[in-house]
Amino acid sequence: MGGIKVLENLKKEVFKANLDLVKHNLVVLTWGNVSGIDREKGLIVIKPSGVSYDKMKASDMVVVDLEGNIVEGDLRPSSDTPTHIELYKKYLDIGGVVHTHSSFATSWAQAKRDIPSYGTTHADTFYGPVPCTRSLNSEEIKNEYEKNTGLVIIETLTDRKIEELSVPGIIIASHGPFAWGESPSKAVLNAVVLEEVAKMAMRTENLNSEITPIPSELQDKHYFRKHGTNAYYGQDSIKIK
Amino acid sequence: MGGIKVLENLKKEVFKANLDLVKHNLVVLTWGNVSGIDREKGLIVIKPSGVSYDKMKASDMVVVDLEGNIVEGDLRPSSDTPTHIELYKKYLDIGGVVHTHSSFATSWAQAKRDIPSYGTTHADTFYGPVPCTRSLNSEEIKNEYEKNTGLVIIETLTDRKIEELSVPGIIIASHGPFAWGESPSKAVLNAVVLEEVAKMAMRTENLNSEITPIPSELQDKHYFRKHGTNAYYGQDSIKIK
């Protein structure tokens, strides 16, 4: 009974996080999805595929296990579910994952470029540039495409020696952004910041084509103002491992 | 009686689709129009010309036949009616047509350039670039201009061997976008996507002037994720012929 209750709460949280995508202007039509995980049960709650945001109910959220089997729910889960699963399996400290086609982050993804850290807005949330993955090859596209999308995210973070919570977002070449966090709502906040820094980075380059990323001291200062044991922004600090 | 009932429903559907243009920020002032067709009766329901969206009623929708004669309605139909008619006559599987001056798609039309497929957002809806028609010549502009606008759309799709439902939109050189679909509401959705991909494609080029269109594998993967017998996006699949 208590177990079911936990999932009910997670469904509500994931439902609300999906609506927050709309509130923050990150979605057009039905694009975008948020999931959350119950680590004890090993179950993921995720938005159903292609359902209109204004008709969606908390009870429409779909429950899947870490192999992608539908455990509960009448609707088909988001087609991006296998990507979410790979991230949850690899990164044990994340509790929520977001995917959107938000306009500026997607434009950087389509341009196949990392988003450089040009200012403190970026540095407050992302410890260094937001990486753009390599393009998937023909084989990766044809078979298990969504799973391979998850794997290329992991490959990118691994190759660049990035801790997942210090850079809680990425852009997939020719596709769009994924973001994550300790919870579904924090993942949404990170997706909001990702879109905003993508927008400002484009305009920064438009204003000064010679601009270079901020120095490491400023990156450190702003990131650790908000994260870790010496954080002093907000009413409580966000601990990083 | 049943016949009239069908048209009443179509009027409501076309009316709602016109309001959806406003909801999706695709129109300024009275620009833009949606039509729908009753294939059995061979009758088209279309927005009246130059009527303000906030005063328009479902009963203001105008019914015309495929020769452009007004069959029902007190108002003059959209001045673009002859363009809609050409499309309905040529493409028997479309049920709705939309015309807007949405800002980014119109900017590409004014730039007289195809909108390249730079990412999966584009590939999900348009199987290849959104074509820009050639400019109309003096004679085509002076006589039967709106009809000739329809004919140049058909010419463009024909010359490029494009099936109308696999690329459900186009931009008219120096003018703006048309979109279509199996129904008026689907035509509106396609117009929404067209504007969004037009916006992101411009930004993509601004971020990387060397960028090239996505490879055909990725185009195929995303298009057929949403269309055809193997579609697995959404709660049901959209069949393509």
Add this chain to the structure above:
Amino acid sequence: MGGIKVLENLKKEVFKANLDLVKHNLVVLTWGNVSGIDREKGLIVIKPSGVSYDKMKASDMVVVDLEGNIVEGDLRPSSDTPTHIELYKKYLDIGGVVHTHSSFATSWAQAKRDIPSYGTTHADTFYGPVPCTRSLNSEEIKNEYEKNTGLVIIETLTDRKIEELSVPGIIIASHGPFAWGESPSKAVLNAVVLEEVAKMAMRTENLNSEITPIPSELQDKHYFRKHGTNAYYGQDSIKIK
């Protein structure tokens, strides 16, 4: 009595037209003003200077004569009143004048460039490019600046042989747009179109730096679809002289 009634109606019309500037996102803070004229009485109704749009009432509108004397009203009229007066004195067929600092039109004004006619959206309302005035000289700036702003508008239209209602708007170098029309509400519509074509023209050049203005046949076709004795757009035609 009837005379007073006419001015009360004009006050309401001018008040509503001012609020429409806000509705159409043409104003920031208190920037922007609309006036209307009662030709029989030779009296102008105009927005008070620097008053917040959400506190403004119809009764706050100020009545001035064609010499700029306040005839009615407790508030100071818009500081741009002398510009409006010059336009009303010169152009007897205009009934409303609008000034805004709308973002894209002002950017063209600051760039000191005419807005070229790149498409039918432009051609529907403006018969040719929207001209940018020359810069005022030191003397014109120091003394009777607002009156001289009106005079440089007239100089520009005269030098370029433009009929005022065929190009119902202009941009003042380093300043921003003025628009006008047969009535205050039509002047507002023209200001809306001016902002929209300014936005799309900038994006058109961004997408194709080699683009040239539309040919005269297309300009003629679209302008005369909406204006003059052969107009066929809308439910009634707008007569041009």
Add this chain to the structure above:
Amino acid sequence: MGGIKVLENLKKEVFKANLDLVKHNLVVLTWGNVSGIDREKGLIVIKPSGVSYDKMKASDMVVVDLEGNIVEGDLRPSSDTPTHIELYKKYLDIGGVVHTHSSFATSWAQAKRDIPSYGTTHADTFYGPVPCTRSLNSEEIKNEYEKNTGLVIIETLTDRKIEELSVPGIIIASHGPFAWGESPSKAVLNAVVLEEVAKMAMRTENLNSEITPIPSELQDKHYFRKHGTNAYYGQDSIKIK
């Protein structure tokens, strides 16, 4: 008692000014803060750190003295409080300070460029370009970062011989804008104008890469139309010292 009353009113004013940042689209998430000062008591009222705008109450405002000690309030004050304090200590005629990460002003800050005065919208509020500070050095970033942010603002105004109320805003290199004014609400208005002129200046350069700042006569005319003893904009004049 009267003393407490004054602070209660200032809390309400500062609270409202913070909400006005949201209303004017200057903030994303919890970014941005407004403070006000009671000069008699030497006490500053400022937004709490990292609190969501839609949950914030007037009673959440924090009172600090000019050494940064919390005098009243249960929440931690904005992490930018030391910057505000430096400005209040140096400039005795300012009554409110605003910090935002508004998108266009921040993009100029990230591009490390002054915002040139390209038009009368700029000249109405800022007497000359909006300066961008130098970058802070490593030492200034590591220790007392927020205080040093205040000091580099002062250094910039001093070096350029700028009176604080004639250019009531600045952008911090790689960070974002600060604005100020005689009161919290006037500081917010100046932040709104700063964002708007930042937006239009970028577009002006995009439209004309050769454009130069406006001549001093036009700068003088517009600034003194709104400020000083000869002002004639609005219903009363804003006195400058």
